[in-house]
Amino acid sequence: MSLAERLADVSGPYFGEFGGRFVPEALIAALDELETEYAKAAGDPAFADELARLHREYTGRPSPLTEVARFAAHATGDTERSGSHPGVRVLLKREDLNHTGSHKINNVLGQALLVKRMGKRRVIAETGAGQHGVATATAAALMDLECVVYMGEEDTRRQALNVARMRLLGAEVVPVTAGTRTLKDAINEALRDWVTNVEHTHYVLGTVTGPHPFPEMVRQFHRIIGEEARGQILERTGRLPDVVAACVGGGSNALGIFNAFLDDEGVALYGFEAGGEGVETGRHAARFSGGAPGVLHGARSYLLQDEDGQTRPSHSVSAGLDYPSVGPAHSWLHDLGRAEYEPVTDAEAMDAFRLLCHTEGIIPAIESAHALAGALRLGRRAVAGGRTGPDGEPYTILVNLSGRGDKDVATAARWFGLLDEGVASEELEKMEGRG
Amino acid sequence: MAATSSTTGPGTTAEPGGVRATAPRAGELIARLRTEENRPALVGYLPVGFPDVERSIEALLTLTDNGVDIVELGIPYSDPVMDGLVIQQAAQAALDAGVRVAHVFEAVRRIREHAPHVAVLPMTYWNPVLRYGVADFARDLAAAGGSGLITPDLIPDEAAAWIAASDEHDLDRVFLVAPSSTPRRLALTAQASRGFVYAASLMGVTGERASVGDRAEQLVSDTRTAGAQNVCVGIGVSTGAQAAQVGRWADGVIVGSALVRPLLGDDPWDVRLRNLAEVTRDLASGVRSARAAHGAH
Numbered sequence: 210m211s212l213a214e215r216l217a218d219v220s221g222p223y224f225g226e227f228g229g230r231f232v233p234e235a236l237i238a239a240l241d242e243l244e245t246e247y248a249k250a251a252g253d254p255a256f257a258d259e260l261a262r263l264h265r266e267y268t269g270r271p272s273p274l275t276e277v278a279r280f281a282a283h284a285t286g287d288t289e290r291s292g293s294h295p296g297v298r299v300l301l302k303r304e305d306l307n308h309t310g311s312h313k314i315n316n317v318l319g320q321a322l323l324v325k326r327m328g329k330r331r332v333i334a335e336t337g338a339g340q341h342g343v344a345t346a347t348a349a350a351l352m353d354l355e356c357v358v359y360m361g362e363e364d365t366r367r368q369a370l371n372v373a374r375m376r377l378l379g380a381e382v383v384p385v386t387a388g389t390r391t392l393k394d395a396i397n398e399a400l401r402d403w404v405t406n407v408e409h410t411h412y413v414l415g416t417v418t419g420p421h422p423f424p425e426m427v428r429q430f431h432r433i434i435g436e437e438a439r440g441q442i443l444e445r446t447g448r449l450p451d452v453v454a455a456c457v458g459g460g461s462n463a464l465g466i467f468n469a470f471l472d473d474e475g476v477a478l479y480g481f482e483a484g485g486e487g488v489e490t491g492r493h494a495a496r497f498s499g500g501a502p503g504v505l506h507g508a509r510s511y512l513l514q515d516e517d518g519q520t521r522p523s524h525s526v527s528a529g530l531d532y533p534s535v536g537p538a539h540s541w542l543h544d545l546g547r548a549e550y551e552p553v554t555d556a557e558a559m560d561a562f563r564l565l566c567h568t569e570g571i572i573p574a575i576e577s578a579h580a581l582a583g584a585l586r587l588g589r590r591a592v593a594g595g596r597t598g599p600d601g602e603p604y605t606i607l608v609n610l611s612g613r614g615d616k617d618v619a620t621a622a623r624w625f626g627l628l629d630e631g632v633a634s635e636e637l638e639k640m641e642g643r644g
Numbered sequence: 645m646a647a648t649s650s651t652t653g654p655g656t657t658a659e660p661g662g663v664r665a666t667a668p669r670a671g672e673l674i675a676r677l678r679t680e681e682n683r684p685a686l687v688g689y690l691p692v693g694f695p696d697v698e699r700s701i702e703a704l705l706t707l708t709d710n711g712v713d714i715v716e717l718g719i720p721y722s723d724p725v726m727d728g729l730v731i732q733q734a735a736q737a738a739l740d741a742g743v744r745v746a747h748v749f750e751a752v753r754r755i756r757e758h759a760p761h762v763a764v765l766p767m768t769y770w771n772p773v774l775r776y777g778v779a780d781f782a783r784d785l786a787a788a789g790g791s792g793l794i795t796p797d798l799i800p801d802e803a804a805a806w807i808a809a810s811d812e813h814d815l816d817r818v819f820l821v822a823p824s825s826t827p828r829r830l831a832l833t834a835q836a837s838r839g840f841v842y843a844a845s846l847m848g849v850t851g852e853r854a855s856v857g858d859r860a861e862q863l864v865s866d867t868r869t870a871g872a873q874n875v876c877v878g879i880g881v882s883t884g885a886q887a888a889q890v891g892r893w894a895d896g897v898i899v900g901s902a903l904v905r906p907l908l909g910d911d912p913w914d915v916r917l918r919n920l921a922e923v924t925r926d927l928a929s930g931v932r933s934a935r936a937a938h939g940a941h
Contacts, residue, residue, distance in 0.1 A: 229802050231770055233726050235822035235847055237799060237829060387732060393723065400725040405848040407824065504771045504797075505723060517745045518775030519722040 216471035216547065217432075222421035225544060227537035230420040232400075232507040239407045244422040246327050251429070256322060263318050264433070267351070272303045272434075274441040275610075279568035280581075284588025284606070294595065297588035298603045300445065301610040302438040302466060305573065311612030312434060312462045313344035317413060319430035321348035324411045331355040331410040335399045337364055337392035337458070338529035338576065339371025340612055341415030346380035348413075356380040359398040361391040364528045371616050389522045392532045396506050416459025417536030420507030424537050431465025434609065439469040442607055450607040451598055452477040452587055456579040457550065458494070458529050460536035462611035467548060477549070480539060481583035483525030484552030494523035495552035496535045497543055503534075510537040526555035526620065527575040529612075557582040559624050562614065574612030575620065584608045667756065667789045668763045670714055670816045670839035674874045674895050677713065684891040686711055686931045687876055688924065689767065689900035691718030692751045693743025694734040694907065700743075701754050703907055703920055708759035710921045711928025715755055716794055716898065719748050719768040726769075726796040728851030730901040733908065745772050749788040756789035765818060765839070767794040773806070782809035792816025792839050800836035807836065818842050821867050823859040830870035840874035840896060841867050845881065851901050853880035861893050884930030891934025899927055 222228050230240060250256040264270035281299035304312035324332055332354050336342030342358040349356035358375055362384040365372050375382050388394040403412045414423045417431075435453075442450055453470050455463035457480035470476040485493030493499060496511040503512035505520055513521040513533035525531040542548040558575060561582035566572050573581060584606045591597070591604040598605055614621070622628050674685050688707040692700050704715060720735035720743055727735065752764045766785065773781045773793075785793070792815040798806065800819055810817045816839030821830055824847060834841055843864055846857030857880060864875045877890050878898030887897045906919035 230799060231797050231802055232799070233797055233822070233844075234799055234820045234829065234833065235824055235844060238824040238826060241826075388722065388736070397723050397725050401728075401849045404726065407847060504774055506725075507797075509774075512771075514771065514775060516775070518772035519739065520771075 217468050221425035224424070224538045224541035227502070227508065227510050227540040228421060228424055229509050230507060231504045231509065232420045233404055235404050236407060236420070239403070240420055240422065242327065243323070243411075243426075246323055247422055247426050250323055250326060259322060260319055264315070268308045268314050268318065269306065270433070271437045271441070272306050274438060274445060275301045275303055276445070277301055277565070277569045277571075280565055281588065283564060283568070284585045285592055294592045295597050295601055295603045297591065298446070298605045299584055299588070299608060300442060300450070300605070301571075301608050302434060304434060304462065304609060304611045305571070305577065305613035309340070309344045309347050310615065311340040311344065311574065312431060312465060312609070313341045313415060314347065315433060315465070316415065316427050316430040316461060317341070317344040317348045320411070320413045321352050321354065324354060325352060327411065329409055329411045331357070331406065332413050333357045333359065333399050333402050333410055334413045334415060335392065335395040336360050336371075336415065337395070337531055338527065338574070339364070339368040339375070339616060340529060340574070342380070342382070343371055343374050343378070345413045345415070346375040346378035349380060350378045357402065358382050359385050359395040359402070361389070361395045362386050363390040364392065364395070367528050367620065368616055370619075391523070392528065393505070393520060393523075400506070416461040417464050417538060418459045418506060418508055418510070418534060424508060427461055428464045428468060428538060431461050432468045434462065434465035435467060435469030438466055438607060438609075446605060448599065448602075449473055449476050450605045451475075451591070452479055453607045453609070454479045454481065454580045454584045454587060455609040456481050456530060456576050456611060457535060457539060458483070458532050458576060460539045462609050464536060464538055466607070466609040467542070471547065478542070478547065479583055479587060480548055480550045481553045481579045482550055483523070483527060483530035483579060484554040484557070485524040485526070487554055488552050492524040493552060494525045494530055494532060496533065497550040498552055500533070502540065505534045508534070508537045510534050510540045511543070526558065526624070527579065529574070529576040530579060551583065551586075553579040553582045559621070561585055562617075562621065563625065571610070572614035572618075573610055574614050575617045577609070577611045578614075580608050580611070667791050668761065670763045670765060670791050670818070671874055673713060673763050674840060678895065682935050684894055684931050684934055685713040685876065685896035686887070686928055687714040687716050687878070687896050687898040688712035688903050688927070689716040689718055689898065690903055690907070691720050691731070691735050691738050692748050693720055693738030693741060695737060696741050697743060697747050697750070699913060700738070701751055703917065704751060704755050705758050706917050706920050707903065707924055708755060708762045710924035712924060713762065714896065715762055715764045716900070717748060717751055717755075717764055717766045719745060719766055719772055721769040721772060724769060726849055728849045728901060730852070730904050730908070731850050734904045745776060749784050752785070752788040752790045763791040764789065765792045765794050765816060766790060767796065770795060770798045778805040779809045779812075782806075782813045782815055786813035786815055790815070792818060794818040794842060796820060800832055803836065810838070820844055821863065823847055823857065823863055827866070827870060830867050834867060834870045834872035837872065840876045841872040842898065843867055843875050843877050843894070844879045845877050845890070846879060848879065850879055852882035852905070856880055856886050856890055860890065864894050884926035887927045887930030888934045891931045897927070897931055902927075
């Protein structure tokens with residue numbers, strides 16, 4: 210990497226010492242083909258035009274930017290009135306309003322167009338919460354591709370409605386019973402399928418992890434999030450935000466929004482990982498506070514692992530953040546000190562989830578609620594530390610609201626005890642697919 | 645940016661030399677079998693630690709007692725993406741029973757004491773070695789009498805640290821090729837490998853198949869053309885008849901799932917060992933009959 214290169218344009222296979230291609234030789238030809246095809250497409254105006262048309266007419270881009278003042282009041286806390294602090298503004302980048310309900314569609318449409326260019330006819334995908342599986346099933350329906358989605362059996366229970374959605378869209382959903390029966394095992398199974406069927410199958414990897422070129426390519430398909438948000442917030446507030454916050458599972462929504470601000474020194478970047486039941490309990494998915502560099506699923510990155518290098522199971526109330534590794538670009542930004550990563554517990558995330566529902570009428574995905582909880586923390590920290598925007602303006606936080614929470618209603622109902630006595634357990638079991 | 649070393653501190657100290665002094669190199673062993681016995685090598689896989697460390701060593705010695713020339717000693721790993729159900733099941737059971745990476749060195753030592761003529765190459769996914777420290781792992785493997793490593797998810801492009809460590813400790817390094825490998829990658833892999841090249845007979849994960857992939861023979865031929873001295877064929881080879889068929893044109897026949905399968909199930913352990921011995925002998929007679937009526941390739 211040359212010193213003059215913008216951070217936003219750093220490309221694979223390595224981000225600093227992270228990334229690479231730690232996969233079986235059988236997959237290398239397909240990865241090379243993908244890299245070549247992606248490079249060709251990236252230089253082809255027709256590809257960009259077609260993707261832009263889909264974003265506009267199908268996904269509903271640009272997604273809006275929504276200021277949430279009633280929510281932000283809780284980030285200011287009690288000290289606001291007593292001190293001279295100008296307060297905290299929180300603005301949400303509404304990826305939850307995309308078709309299929311999350312940012313995942315950005316990447317999937319880009320990869321599906323590549324699949325057509327490569328002449329392959331079958332796509333496979335892994336999914337945790339089901340968001341990426343739904344997005345892939347959607348694109349496959351749109352573009353007439355055979356689609357198989359691997360999903361940990363545990364996750365098919367937690368996200369039964371998304372399983373039904375994928376099947377409605379014509380995809381085959383395969384519950385994975387190996388290992389911990391969650392996202393990492395779904396990826397293992399997808400990789401086994403890919404090794405077997407690579408000659409006519411493309412693996413639509415759902416995040417900025419995996420072997421090169423996936424981390425770079427998936428970032429490119431999501432950079433539109435940050436590019437739109439940067440223009441929108443400049444127009445709305447007249448300046449860049451003081452901080453950008455996002456949740457980090459594999460890290461695609463975070464990298465998508467961070468990327469446009471990587472070279473803006475005045476903008477702090479915060480990624481919020483799943484702290485689960487607390488990092489001290491060992492039941493979490495906080496790779497930066499509880500992991501160490503290692504190799505999983507084709508890339509070297511921070512990883513939850515034991516002293517023998519065996520992957521340690523992750524834990525989170527949110528299936529989409531329940532992953533033991535993280536995209537290599539995040540490990541690079543972490544070690545560079547360009548972005549900060551902090552854990553948010555299940556309980557903090559669920560409190561922020563309910564707060565956004567109550568104050569703004571927006572039901573966020575539980576994944577995104579980790580970023581909301583992080584924003585509350587950052588706001589309170591700024592007020593306590595007397596930090597403001599330039600010229601005494603309010604401290605401004607841009608949050609990527611990466612997905613909507615329809616899929617999480619059953620989990621929330623159970624968490625908060627929202628159903629009437631008697632019907633509660635039976636109804637919840639039906640909703641969660643355990644009936 | 646800071647490039648930090650991935651090596652850990654000094655691990656278990658081991659006596660240099662020892663059994664290592666006589667550890668056969670896989671390449672020399674294969675060459676000797678070719679010239680003296682006109683047959684391919686039989687490479688047999690079992691994971692250490694299944695069903696527990698002690699019994700896994702008994703099973704490994706059963707392989708060497710019944711005609712296996714090279715032991716591919718599996719290190720159980722939590723995320724084995726190149727393995728099918730049979731090996732996944734055994735590896736997971738080994739992990740559940742508490743196997744540790746360091747047990748592999750004990751198993752290597754015990755096999756080498758029992759069968760000094762046999763070459764032992766651990767098969768490992770890369771993260772356990774990274775975590776142990778690549779240089780430390782190479783040192784301890786050499787000290788235990790291991791001949792080298794088979795690395796299914798490490799391609800030569802990512803293997804600089806392993807190539808340096810295996811050179812320093814004079815270890816074999818077995819990389820894989822697949823039917824999808826381009827001529828350029830066959831050449832790269834053949835050049836980086838030492839001992840033999842592992843040719844995947846078909847596109848897929850480990851497991852028994854009704855027939856060996858029809859692209860395997862061409863792949864072996866292409867890999868030789870690309871510069872490899874020895875090419876062994878694995879994935880999907882499970883019977884003596886298949887071993888005989890593959891052995892006509894391959895330098896070694898690699899069998900995994902078919903050897904693990906007899907060890908699964910609830911039969912008494914001695915019954916399972918007898919079944920393993922029987923499968924091994926069938927494969928051993930397969931490689932011995934491979935070229936009887938065909939002459940050397």
